[in-house]
Amino acid sequence: MRLKDKVAVVTGGSQGIGRSICETFAREGAKVIAVDMNVAEFENESIKGYALNVTDRSAIEAFYAFAVAEYGRVDILVNNAGITRDALINKMTEDMWDAVINVNLKGVFNMTQIAGPLMMEQGSGSIINIASVVGEYGNVGQSNYAATKAGVIGMMKTWAKEFSRKGAAVRVNSVAPGYVNTEMMKTVPDKVLDPIREKTMLGRLGEPQEIANAVLFLASDEASFITGHNLSVNGGLRL
Ligand SMILES: NC(=O)c1ccc[n+]([C@@H]2O[C@H](COP(=O)([O-])OP(=O)(O)OC[C@H]3O[C@@H](n4cnc5c(N)ncnc54)[C@H](O)[C@@H]3O)[C@@H](O)[C@H]2O)c1
Numbered sequence: 001m002r003l004k005d006k007v008a009v010v011t012g013g014s015q016g017i018g019r020s021i022c023e024t025f026a027r028e029g030a031k032v033i034a035v036d037m038n039v040a041e042f043e044n045e046s047i048k049g050y051a052l053n054v055t056d057r058s059a060i061e062a063f064y065a066f067a068v069a070e071y072g073r074v075d076i077l078v079n080n081a082g083i084t085r086d087a088l089i090n091k092m093t094e095d096m097w098d099a100v101i102n103v104n105l106k107g108v109f110n111m112t113q114i115a116g117p118l119m120m121e122q123g124s125g126s127i128i129n130i131a132s133v134v135g136e137y138g139n140v141g142q143s144n145y146a147a148t149k150a151g152v153i154g155m156m157k158t159w160a161k162e163f164s165r166k167g168a169a170v171r172v173n174s175v176a177p178g179y180v181n182t183e184m185m186k187t188v189p190d191k192v193l194d195p196i197r198e199k200t201m202l203g204r205l206g207e208p209q210e211i212a213n214a215v216l217f218l219a220s221d222e223a224s225f226i227t228g229h230n231l232s233v234n235g236g237l238r239l
């Protein structure tokens with residue numbers, strides 16, 4: 001059990017990569033709160049769904065008050081909730097830009113602004129931002145998404161510095177997945193996915209469990225000397 005009795009918060013935990021992270025953490029002994037706009041049911045009783053929009057700052061305050069009252073502490077935060085609104089820059093509306101920035105970038109800021117200082121007070125914690133290969137290399141039609149995913153890597157590096165002050169052992173890292181088989185990918189046509197498979201050394205998309213495995217490692221004490229690091233989990237993809 002690599003996360004025995006740890007309390008973990010996973011945003012966007014109802015489906016896809018987030019759900020796989022919740023289930024993986026629970027199997028490793030964590031008590032997990034899966035926060036999501038759409039609450040899901042889980043078979044594992046160690047996972048509780050909680051309705052929360054990561055853009056709603058007052059609801060986030062209420063959520064952490066609940067989490068601390070109910071669980072006593074927060075050991076792990078995974079900032080996983082994310083959306084896409086793709087278009088070439090000349091076709092990208094202000095609404096598309098704002099929607100993605102609000103969820104993927106400001107949502108991560110909102111969730112961490114309370115969790116980081118809380119973990120510093122506790123003296124320890126682990127925060128993992130879910131970035132993307134698109135934040136590392138850019139991608140046609142994803143100005144907004146690429147900006148947010150490069151942004152969560154930048155914030156991760158900043159928080160690794162901020163939250164390790166005053167002797168606190170709060171580690172902050174990110175995981176940058178390549179293309180992974182989830183609902184998000186169902187909107188992407190094969191004419192886009194086939195060249196991606198070709199550009200991936202391992203010749204296929206990833207599975208949510210393969211991302212969750214990397215997140216588990218960074219969340220666990222096995223990664224006790226790793227902070228400020230972006231871990232690419234992409235099968236050898238270069239965009
Ligand atoms: N699927 C991929 O290929 C891929 C690749 C790289 C990075 N990522 C990143 O991994 C993360 C998870 O992606 P996924 O493919 O599992 O996505 P998904 O669409 O399957 O799931 C995302 C979850 O986030 C929730 N969510 C969306 N907006 C929210 C909000 N404002 N507040 C709370 N919850 C919200 C949704 O309800 C959903 O349950 C995202 O950050 C995504 O950008 C995915």
